[in-house]
Amino acid sequence: MKRNMLKDYKEQIQDADLVLVGIGRELRADRVIDFKKAITNEHYQNLIDKEDEDSKWMRTVYEREYLLSMKETDLFKELNEVLEGKEYFVVTSNDDGLLYHTHLKKDHVTAPCGNGDFFQCSAPCDEQLYPANLGLRDLIDYYEKTGKIEHLECPKCGKQLIFNVRTEETKSIYIEGAYLNSWASYTKWLQNTLNKKLFILELGEGFEVPSLFRWPFEKMAFYNEKATFVRVHHSLYQIGKEIKEKGIGIKMDSRDFLNIAHE
Ligand SMILES: [Zn+2]
Incomplete structure (x- = not known):
């Protein structure tokens, strides 16, 4: 065998x-997970195949929100x-x-x-971590109401908030802690x-x-x-x-x- x-x-x-x-x-x-099938939301569906940076970011927002709120998977x-x-x-x-x-x-x-459950400052100006689920919900609500794609800002220095994840691009600024x-x-x-x-x-x-x-x-x-x-x-x-x-x-x-x- x-x-x-x-x-x-x-x-x-x-x-x-x-x-x-x-x-x-x-x-x-x-x-x-095939997000294109899993996330049926029409706003997300309309973002599929768009290759500009904003659309890619917004897709990530939907996908991260989906992952954070999903039930236990088999x-x-x-x-x-x-x-x-x-x-x-x-x-x-x-x-x-x-x-x-x-x-x-x-x-x-x-x-x-x-x-993906926290945001951090992209500077970063300090070690603070921000729960991602609330921010993601805000970005999605704003986008679905206005059609505008936004980023979140660090409440302390105003720089962009990014996901607290370690990638090739973020490895030098990744806040270890979580x-x-x-x-x-x-x-x-x-x-x-x-x-x-x-x-x-x-x-x-x-x-x-x-x-x-x-x-x-x-x-x-x-x-x-x-x-x-x-x-x-x-x-x-x-x-x-x-x-x-x-x-x-x-x-x-x-x-x-x-x-x-x-x-
Ligand atoms: Zn900051």
């Missing part, structure tokens, strides 16, 4: 003491099923907050690149993995921020004698020869691996 779907690893995962999961770009919200159902009853932790390089809207244990998820508690839980959890039968599952992570978990996972697989390592990616699935005996690289889109429907 060819073992190439998540469910094929269920037994091995259930047999592990601890399960460490990394979730990367292949499972980003815009790759697993998208990661298969992941949930294999993790059932296990002690696990999930780290993601995505900044969409999606994992907090799944059935995963919220206090066992960390998202160091942000969740994720630090969950990150502390994560690092504490990791200390506990030594000498445990650890199953490491890396899904769809490329090289955008390899120091976040791609490289650390390889290191853990190498140093932990009882580790098993599974890396899934449509093109960056290769694993080093030092961990070949403990691991496998699966050449597959992580959405297919988790059985998530997509175009």
Whole structure:
């Protein structure tokens, strides 16, 4: 039997003491949710295919608002099923907050690149974070009443507010703060993995921020004698020869691996 779907690893995962999961770009919200179908609002629909900066921003506003207010999704159902009853932790390089809207244990998820649930000053003039949901609602109401696309201003210095997420463009101004508690839980959890039968599952992570978990996972697989390592990616699935005996690289889109429907 060819073992190439998540469910094929269920037994091995259930047999592990601890399960460490990394979730990367292949499972980003815009790759697993078709916003064009999901957001039926006519104002949003009219923005689709417009390529000017304002329209793109306004689409982002609708999409972020959709993500923040969505109910718990079953998208990661298969992941949930294999993790059932296990002690696990999930780290993601995505900044969409999606994992907090799944059935995963919220206090066992960390998202160091942000969740889109806060705004911050683009200067930034201080470390203040502003809840995003109210601001997004304001922008949407204003746009639907007047047809005008606006940005929010920092109440302290008047510069534009931006999402408190870490991207290539924002990495030098990103205010760390919102994720630090969950990150502390994560690092504490990791200390506990030594000498445990650890199953490491890396899904769809490329090289955008390899120091976040791609490289650390390889290191853990190498140093932990009882580790098993599974890396899934449509093109960056290769694993080093030092961990070949403990691991496998699966050449597959992580959405297919988790059985998530997509175009
Ligand atoms: Zn400011």
